[in-house]
Amino acid sequence: DAGVTQSPTHLIKTRGQQVTLRCSPKSGHDTVSWYQQALGQGPQFIFQYYEEEERQRGNFPDRFSGHQFPNYSSELNVNALLLGDSALYLCASSLLDSYTEAFFGQGTRLTVV
């Protein structure tokens, strides 16, 4: 049973560009959450998707947007990249309204130059 998979693993983009990161949840999970982790800090919640809708959102600007597909996979899009967007982006999947723990992917390391 594959866990949470994210792609790509590493990415380098130029300031001002747009980026799309992808996440496939653990089999059986229906909810995907995205986190941003800057170097030396804990993960910060960006947003959560369930049934193709954004359920919750953290304190991130509208440049950060997402999507969830019918197969529960998800994308994170970031527009007009800033140098400060350089971070590890983590995807976590879970089963809504359940008692099971959330599972994290290995992350995508985004570097903005």
Add this chain to the structure above:
Amino acid sequence: DAKTTQPTSMDCAEGRAANLPCNHSTISGNEYVYWYRQIHSQGPQYIIHGLKNNETNEMASLIITEDRKSSTLILPHATLRDTAVYYCIVRPEINNNDMRFGAGTRLTVKP
């Protein structure tokens, strides 16, 4: 903002018990204490969670004080592979909320 306070770093000798403290003085009645750890360059990994009773699984033990304002994660026989950042999080048990991570405790297990 995270609702927990943890020491920035701790060291532990290999083979000894590692005791990681966490303060959560504003915890609500329906909130559980969760522990995750993050080994370098990997995603966080679930360890254990509890409400008010002590919990134990194959990875660790969780001791929660009677007033629930603090807890301790215990790794009974730390190995070098336990070197990681450990995060203490409080949240409702049901998976319909985001997790608020703090900076965590960097545990270094030394030979």
